[in-house]
Amino acid sequence: MYDKLGLKVGLEVHRQLDTKRKLFCDCPTEPAEGQVIKITRYLREAQSELGEVDPAALFESKKRKKIIYHINPANVCLVEMDEEPPHDLNPEAVETALQIAALLKATPVDEIHVMRKIVIDGSNTSGFQRTCIVALGGELVVDGKKIPIQTVTLEEDAAKIVSTSRGVVEYDLSRLGIPLIEVATAPVISSPQEAARVAQAIGNVLRATRKVKRGIGTVRQDLNVSISGGAVTEIKGVQELELIPLVVELEVKRQLHLLQVAEELRKRLGGQALPPPQYVEVTNVFQNTKSSMVRKKLETGGKAYAVKLVRFAGLLSKESVKGIRLGAELAGHAKAWAEVEGILHTDELPAYGITAEEVSMLREAVGADEQDAVVVVVDEETKALEALRAVYERAAQAVEGVPGETRAARPDGLTVYMRPRPGSARMYPETDIPPLPITHEYMEKILSNLPETLDQTAERLAKTYSLSSQLVQALIDEEKEELFEQIVRATSLPATVVAAALTETMRNLRREGYPVQNLSDQLLAEIFHSLASGLFSKEALPDILGWMSKNPGASIEDAVKSLGLSHVSSKELEKEVEELVQRHAAEAGDPRLVNRLMGDLMKKYRGKVDGKLLHNILVEKIEAVKQRS
Template structure:
């Protein structure tokens, strides 16, 4: 791909970042626990359209409603009537609000003292109520980047959606465990200047979020990119969170929007569709199966589109692919068009010529053909494809697209509008008092980059630092123990290296090991180390005995060997394995006697006898 002059093409981009908070659910008392076991029961629902605050029906909601799906919800003993929309929402979770306010302070935002919880229309089934509760609580912030400030437009605190488990044409199955987990949505202004700048800003905001009490792991953070160039329409790219492909995705989307600008002169005329099943004979097995089940070949002419539908060398997007993406959302595998290699379908030339004749095609015309139930194809063309083609004169559609692993994107749904928002009538206005804001300011966490620097100064290894900054609970435990006992390397080993070794050796879950080696146990042992009742070299052996079931008092009673016995063993080693280096002898002695002897004492004996 040639170098892009971002300023010349009028590049504009902004980020939307959705981060789960590590608290209970936002509007009920349920824990935010994701389940994989069998549900206690399930509920089936269908959702219906509702007008927004402006009195209009949102275009994205209208699109979802046309799919006419049933929704199945799996419920557990960790979900309640609020998630099922059988009970009004409770008061907002104060822990979630506190974390959200910390994030706003770190982003230099202005907090809104009185705010209204809103309902955002969502009828893809991911919310049982048909809407998502959301409140704007801060705005007008910024982050510092290498290319200057990037402005933060707004911060929202909202509830996450239900988790999709299974999808098909007739229904979608959701799990209610995720519904209601608090999310903070961060929206930047379109201040990002190029692909590298987009990535830089995303990483800076991610660093700020990870310094707070947020959830970690796959699915806990979701990033979207809003992007456009001069003359094109804004596109929202969902699932834009892999730093490795961020720049590639930006540049490929620029290429896609430029393709549409080159197609602006095309004038679409809606021609009648023709059933050509009696002309086209299926040669491939998948086609034969569909025809046998009642499917039809439906074709129509595109005036002046010859050469405009097919793939262009070196380009990741082409018009035929874009139309196929629309069709896939309605269950079609793709489309057949006149600009592609029709030999792969094993159609005869005579069939294609007859098809063109029936469609009354001229030299500059193209055709598009679909295989499926006739009424389903007619609905698809009327509601999506013809509308799409009629708007080519305006450039690329303003739509939501999903990011794929190769950096390309695919159509998801139309861009939602403002008509999807209306006030939540079951909750009072939220007052964010000055006392709470002052308390938040007193308890701002350090940024991840600052924590890393602090831990480096404490002589920890890079891998230990990475684990601690990625696990807030473990870091808090480390900080608490380090504050009281000031032995960074030993504490890091007790929290990271030793449990990892025990887990591997005894095939034990790390969580179980951490529940055994809790803060009280570790503090007790560190106290013994400080008072010289326990040697540092003995700590791992003591922890191992505790993990294996020995009580704490007995575990710290370490049996020490007589140095004469050690000396005798070394003499025997020197005779059996002469010529080894001192460190090699040291390893053999420690393997034999473990934590029953100090390494310094062993090395003294070896040095004396060699």
């Protein structure tokens, strides 16, 4: 089906590197607690020599927000604050990027040139993101299909947004400058499922370096999606692998919907373009409105403005898939360009307390008949007009088809408009950093020290620890293979116990709603050490893991105590079993005695004592009684 639609997907997989230092300074890459200093900044678009401004940069500059940066001196220095020139490229990050290039069979550039990519939404204090191509070309084979790799890029991660409100945006600078590797494929992926598989395969290559960060926010996938007759949509920030197929599928449906709408519009308009807009003030239409939403806006000095969209009636709320409507597209543009809360349009009116009478007054005010749609924005005058301009421009594009856009992925798989697609007029050299030559000798060294790939790791783990390939694959999918080996090497615990706990048990707990993301690798290792030292039994492990995930900061002893798993010493246990067996000495010859007594003992000791251990003691004691008699 997707073949026929001409679906083409290209992927950009971004992942933070787990280096000691940031890419252009000596700050640590770990989060930190501590007091925060705030500074205020403004960014201004850099003007091009040609007098042209990048469309994406223009979009942000039109909004020119006040930017407040949160600075924690524990992991932010003057470099991230744009108060000190960048230091040289972090060699650890370059080496990791070149390893990735080598694993992807990409060709390293002979000299790395750091570039400045203009980004003026405030996420980079300098107003640009520093980025460099490390290697070009290369390929990856996924399910037997060759996926060409276009570029391997090393860049600085951007600051994390803390909050945003009208005219003000706040960022935390802790993340700014963490090395980020980006691998971009050619747009050859032809199905939603394939996109996820390719993303996973790339992720596995990155992880082979053992130098990537894990956890929430460390991985971001951008998707370029297009179908025949549609346009390239750049979808930003898909965090979960599992979400990729849905995002692609919904984007295909969105483009199909927009193509249908365009066809219908062209028919209705008889091949003519959308007539030029007239923005009409309609505040008096809502003079006595019952709509509390509209009234609140008007009471705080807002005005109502409307624009007529000729022959659009019915098309704004036409919905082929839930959430995919032209009305939502128009609202997205209005919100993004003018920061209004939303739009009202005649396809969904009367509603929200707005009466049929008001709607007909509205139509009359803008000279719209039943075939036209009318869009209304109630806000400060300039905001309302700006929003309607964005609405009209988007509506005009709807006649043409699908506009190329940058959109953001939502957790439900749908996307929202972010900004126009950037042009190429946004890159220039970072002259503060000298070009870095990649010599033949250096590459030879990297090539002769390539890390084990995850396939090799899987094979080795299965062999060394006699694990099923399923369990090994689960360990790798859960990104727990390193931790697994570390625990098994440091304790005497059986490999299958550790592997199953790190995969199946964790998955079950997650499904039951336990916040297992709170269990850091370090904490997990400690829990297994406690298990190995007999603090609790392996039957109690799921309970311990669940409790610990819900009680961050608590100790394992707290968990044992609170779950009533208090420790039973082996001496006590032996004594108790001995007495029990003595009481039943007469039945020692009965082969069913073991099971019967075991049942009694487990009632008392479940979770507190390892069942196998208990069984061994019991058998031993019965044998001893038999011997004596």
